[in-house]
Amino acid sequence: MATLVDVTDAADPRLADYRDLRDVQLRKHLEAEHGLFLAEGEKVVRRAVEAGHEPRSFLMAPRWIDGLADVLDRTDAPCYVVSEDLAEQVTGFHVHRGALASLQRRPLPAVADVLAGARSVLVLEDIVDHTNVGAIIRCGAALDFDAVLLAPRCADPLYRRAIKVAMGSVFTLPWTRVPDWRAALPDLSAAGFTTLALTLAEDAVPIEEAVADVDRVALVLGSEGHGLSSHWERSADRRAVIPMAAGVDSLNVAAATAIACYVTQQR
Structure with missing residues (x-):
């Protein structure tokens, strides 16, 4: 059972894991150095522990202790109780x-x-916004995709904001990073997946048509600004587009993912 520890000093060194959560660069360094990540909110904390992640500690106001009592009962990690x-x-x-x-x-x-x-996977190239990564993983989980692969420069799915937006889906939908950015899509094709790049390329076909005869599919999504790199766009087996009404050429990558996942799972 977790030990409840009242803390009244903001400078207490035992709270080091929780400092300066708005400083993205500092948090990246701290979390990588100590091999940790943070979960925020009762539901997300519960889902992280239920998924088998080992708690280092908890930080909570007194009114949240009862709601997480069953989670605290499962661990010997300290729970720092603060105002x-x-x-x-x-x-x-x-x-x-x-x-x-x-x-x-x-x-x-x-x-x-x-x-x-796996039969349906998402592949993310250089999506650097943590909120978008979390939303994409949540879409994948909600629409019954089996896994997510991330290029080396993608934002961290275990960053606090990504976890929060994903509502803990990062703990249930399998994901990892591809070790070789250049060979990632050819390797997927060799493994039996049809790689389908979402792009505005001139030879892109409507996504309903692109997935109609596909068994194992990998939907490939590019960065928020420039979309997919030319290398990944060329490396994909097929190129697909979500048809838009006049005057709109694209959607936010998370919104596009939701539509693409839904259409793909209707195939």
């Missing part, structure tokens, strides 16, 4: 969901293990 004002001093923002947890990262699985038995 909501103190939590804001430490984290740098108002923790309106009341509860945070610091958890251990696990080694990323091999691509082959993530793809084992």
Whole structure:
């Protein structure tokens, strides 16, 4: 059972995992150095622990303790109990969901293990916004995709904001990073997937047509600004587009993912 520890000093070193959560660069360095990630909110904290991630500690206001009592019963990690004002001093923002947890990262699985038995996967190239990555993973989980692969420069799915937007889907939908950006799509084709790039390329066909005769499919999505690189666009087996009404040429990548996943799963 977790030990409840009252903390009244924002400078207490035991709260180091939770400091300056708005500083993205600092958090990237700290979380990589210590092999940790943060979960925010009762539902997300619960889902992280239920998925088998080992807690390092918890930080919460008193009113959230009862709601997470069953989670705290499963671990010996300390639970730092603080006022909501103190939590804001430490984290740098108002923790309106009341509860945070610091958890251990696990080694990323091999691509082959993530793809084992998969029929529908998402492949992300250089999507750098954590909110978009979280939303895409949530779309994939909601629409019954089997896995997500990320290029090396994609945003971290275990960054706090990504986890929050994904509502914990990052703990249930298998994902990993591809080790070789250049060979990623040819490798998927060799593994039996039809790689389908979402793009505005002139030879792109409507997505309903592109997926109609496909068995195992990998939907390939590009960065928020420039879309897919020319290399990945050329490397894909097919190119597809979501038809738009006049005057609109594209959607936010998360919105496009939701539509593409839905159409793909109707094939």
